Amino acid sequence: MKRNLLSRALSRALFVAVLAPVSFTAVADDGGDPAPDPKQLDAVVVQADIAYRNRTDAVAPVLSYDLEYFQRFEPLTVGDMLKRVPSVAFVSDVLEYDGAQLRGLDPGYTQILINGKKVPGAGNDRSFFVDRIPAELVERIEIVRSASANRSGDAVAGALNIVLRDAYEFDGSYVRGGVMHFDDGKYKNTYGAVSSGEVGGGRLLGGFNVQGRYNPKVKRSDRFDEPGGDFVDREDQADTRDGTDYSANVSYTHDIGSGRLSLDGFYVRTDRDETEHSLEYNDPTSSSRDNLLSVNDQFENIKQDNWSFGANYEFDMLGGRTELDLDYARFDDDTMATEEETGYDDEDTPPSFDGREGTRTLSDISDDELGFKAAHKRELGNAKVEFGVDYLDKQRDTGLQIAEVESDDEDVALPAYEDFEGMASRIDETRIDPYLMFSGASGALAWEAGLRYETTDVDVRADDTAASNDYSTVLPSAHLKWDLTADDRISLSLARTVRRPNFDQILPLTLEEEFGDNDFVGNPLLEPERAWGLDLGYERRLGQRGVFGVNAFYRDIQDLIETVNTGEPSSTALGDFEDEVEEFLDENPGANENTPGYPQFDPDSFVYTARNVGDGYVYGIEFDLSTPLTVLGLPDTGVFVNYSWLDSSVDDEFGERRFNNQARYVYNVGFIQNLPDWGVSFGASYRRQGDAYSRIVSEEVTTTYEGDLEVFVEKRFGDRMSVRLTGSNLLDASKDEAFNKFDNAADQIDRDFDEYELERETAGPVYQLIARYSF
Template sequence: MNFNRRTATLLIWLLATAQPGLAAPSEVAPEVHVDAAAVTGEERLIASQPQTAVNREQIDNLPSLRVGDVLKRMPGITTGGAIGEDKDIRLRGLDKEFTRIRVDGFMLPDAGEKREFQVDRLPSFMVEEIRLIRNPTAEYESDGLAGQIDIVSRPIPHKFKLEGRLGYGGSDAIDGDMLHGALSFGMRPLQHFGFLASTDALHDAVSREREKMFTNGKMETETEHRDKDFVSARLDLGLFYDRGEVRLKPLIHDVDEKKSKVKFNLEPGKKGKREEETEHKEQQTAGLELSHKHNFASGIILESRAGYHQTREEKEKRKPSFEETAVGSNLYVLKKTDLEEEEKKDRTLSFATKAVIPFHLGLAQEARVGASARLRERYRDKTKLEQNPAGSMSDKTGPKDNYSLDEDYYALFAQNEVWLTERFSVLPGLRLEHVRLDARDGGDFSLGSSRTDLNPSLHLLYTLRKDLTLRGAVSRAVNRPKFDELAPYEEEKGDRLVRGNPDLNPAIAWKYDIGADFARRDLLLGINFFYLDIQGVLEEVGTGVEVGGKEVYAVRNVGNGWNAGIELEQRIGFGWTGNPLLAGLVLWSNQTLLDSELKTAAGSKQPFKDQPDYIVNVGIDYTYQPWGTTLSTAWNYVAKTTENKADGTRKIKAADSSVDIAVYQKVSKNARLFLEGRNITNRSKVEQEYFMDGSSSRREESIGRTWLAGLEVKL
């Protein structure tokens, strides 16, 4: 089914479920409760699902240019990507493919093959709150078995509000390698109309060095320089009436990245090799979102939202390779040049509607029912060429490099929270999800498949006392396959043929959480135990079929395992002391202990890839009101990880530790100066590999410290 026809189908559904008209002006609207309200402190006590959050105040007082800077300090989260980027999010020690990220209720498309969303593209300046949802209710999409990140943008202010920020900095020095500017202003100039306009721009230039040493004397060195420009803009237009609101939100996120890299490969007794790589990548995500909320006099709330989003990525890469004319000559000649061009496009049309129905049938209850749909169209067009020194070209494009997919997602859900007593509620739920896939290779060959999942959930909440709650949750979650694994390709790799598999099923997990939260004005304590029973993890295995003397390999749902851990949180303020010197002091920390086991098709057992044993975050925030001075620091520690590869290689990533600091000084009622430092301990990433032949290697990567100084204004 083509995208236009699927779009028409969804629009017909949207019209069929349209909301009622404006309420009569004489009616008195009840208070509107927003699902995205903060769950920190006392409000966290009433949350039915296990979750935690960071609010705007916490974001403001630590170095947090991008959303990834915020997320890496939350419990159970590690970040991936090159050092200093913090763009790929990993929950509970699992790979990025097991996490799903939503922005204002929408899962935005991205260019990554693992369905991840790179959060370094999102400026934290535009964010009001970030919630980590550990075990979602049936109201939320089931995809993403590690958990979900829910990002909520800033609301439209009632009165005129303007915020601006200008920063100047760099790596190891304040030299202009980093520039940041942001502006946000909005208000409700009329009773029934309001707006918020925001923009954020960041230039970041980073140089990094990598060095890899082998026990046999071989050495690899690499120097990389990257210039990255981010530009984001968002507009929120609101039409308000007595019993509800209509919101229209256009948005755009642009990234322009230029990268250059020089790599040397030196080995005793052999000719040296050198590679010089340049890459230019442009990526843009643009969208238009429409939402409507209506509150009936009966207390029923009806909400709907629709959105169109498109991500496009274009990348050009050039890599000439050189070799020494003789061993030790230090004279290099060109051997070949690899050329690569790639375009990816991913566009989605989404719609969701739900009704929140409070009622009393012997017991106080709140039912929620709803439906959603997402039509997705994605393609990748990649060309790889090899040019010899004489200028002739050969095509190295592989069958996996080009594909297109249509993925249609439809869902229905129903849940009902029942208060058996004033203190104890039970929330059963059921979510039905149907996914239809049409996958095509780079030519005319196509295959289709469909799957329906019925995912139940049960959440329990018990208020032991007004400041202490206990909760438990169990749910069935899925994890849908990588895009490129669904393409119907066949590729020759050495002694094997590798085939894509459009019939792949998602991995399935039964998730169990049990925990407690204690919250008072100056104290928050949280503990959560979790266990994930995971079936059908994707793994490339031999099929036993031979074609032309080569065995056929394919990705299949053959891995089974479990993932478990403990998540702890503490936050204490000292306002209760009554001492002016201590009133502005807040100490916070979180710790996550992790363990897992994955049994492969070959029968081996090992932890999930790159899972640390524990993660620790510690922070101190201090504000001295008489001077208008705020000091903050945060320490992040991720324990070492071990990976046992199929070829017998053992890779160990050393523990990763970093410290960020910030100083803010008010210079007037509406302005403050700031100095922010990231990675002030100048951490490096270290990897060691141990090979089957007894040799080993050590790789170290560093980028130095980052400083940013500037001025903030709030009116």
């Protein structure tokens, strides 16, 4: 009943806004005017000047960075670009930048948009891997620090909007080609082209990019019975990721009557092999066969397709501007993973053959999203009003098949993988989200206030089990921008946001030994996490091109989804008890439950589930500076600095901790020196983030990264060609992890370790030579 009342109230507000008298014919800044002269693409090829962060006029706090801000360091992907912006951290393998963590929070707290629209991704936490989008397709990156009513509220940490190049903004053509050299001597090629111009009375842009991807890493793990305890074993591992990404985007705009039709689409294909070869020894230094415990080989073949198509039409209507938007996006993942291990018995000297086993897993994920938006903007007195409704239909299908084989003969290969056991699941979500937003300006003050009402209906099917749920949330937001002077600005934002449950958290499936000896069962009735957020920022223009900013933020997150104990014994506990009873009966024929010494069932591992329990808060302060040193008489020297200090607090069954995997800090510092008379530029960038800590049932992990140094040298030839040599990971950065592992929660509380592991992962430098030519 409450949901219906809220819906009716908002609908009436929208109705009143439609009928309100107006005194103008079109909103001037909504895209209805004639197109300005498009930006020439050859400016992307030959950058005569150093690019700095944009200073936007948006009322909501937005940081905007054009591609030129990043391009001299030749980023391969959007993930590489985000390394240089404030507050974005990653907890990934070395040289991998996939799940962006804005404000250091898990990727599921950050909304990833492409051209302002949601897109499906691979992660169970609804995250989108930003390393799937090549940098060459991008026009700019926007960090949206606080939510507004006309955008989806799935942005507790904020939103990252990846704006692709479009025909309306660009004109011209260029080609790109180059080669990358890796630490193990391997080379990979990259090439692509972009072209834009007038076609059929409108403007058309098309581009494609082929990017070789390669990452050879080396890992070493040392395991002990506890911290500071006895050595158990050592594992040496070579881990190589080898593949190619194929991508293309197209954009077409055409003015029709008082409106503008825009069509856009992109496609990204990832074809990647991941190969791991591990050797385990019972000695901390020896690599002799006499100390060999196991040989493990893992191979994954990953094929992913990400594509999207959108149609947008904006036109004059009823004294205002109306927008109709239709979007379809799809993500497909087809992965075959094989793990085979040969074990040796450590009780013999040297260890003797103890068997060979293998597991093959076939996973198939398809995620479809169909969206429609209808919105209207108009003046209302001295203010502007925007109202509309967003509709989203999402379907996520997952198929999983597993086959296991084994052999006890050292000279016989493993049998073929034929006997697969499978499971399938489907998640359907339907969202209808009306919103109403007002904005205006008076002198030095500009403001925006809105209300969004998000409704979600969820249907879940897993094998023979089905469940349904629905929930709704009212999301108010308000923003204030105060221009103290022509150069100084203060912004204040308050917004409510949500984070919907992870897909694996709502599937009604039982996963055995998911956390040590503990099982996990999904909860289809989970509600989303809800958060109130506050941002307070100050920004100052430095000269003509420089900008300095500082922003403090706070998030109060309620209805946190945490893993909790159901009290039901795990499959491991039940199995151990059955074995104990069987052993007792073998030793005591004819005994029963009343026989003295008969085993008593006292489980020490359980079935866990996810529930909305407790609250948490996140806070921090963010600095950024990008400016030429004109005040020092060095107008051709640009410096770039950003630093974010991050903290949080949440309680779990073991006590207080930060949000999992939140780095204490993340910063980037760099410079670019332009020598215009020589047509040469060079520069360097250094990045580092603080330790990240994660605690779940049966495992605690501390992750530490070393710093990453990048440099470039560029030579320009006239106004049509440039050549750049870049080097990344020049300090051979490492990722170090310390794992505290336990069998169950009771052991974790008592610090009774199952294993303590120290792992170090390293990779070598990568060099790129890239040339561009415009025509």
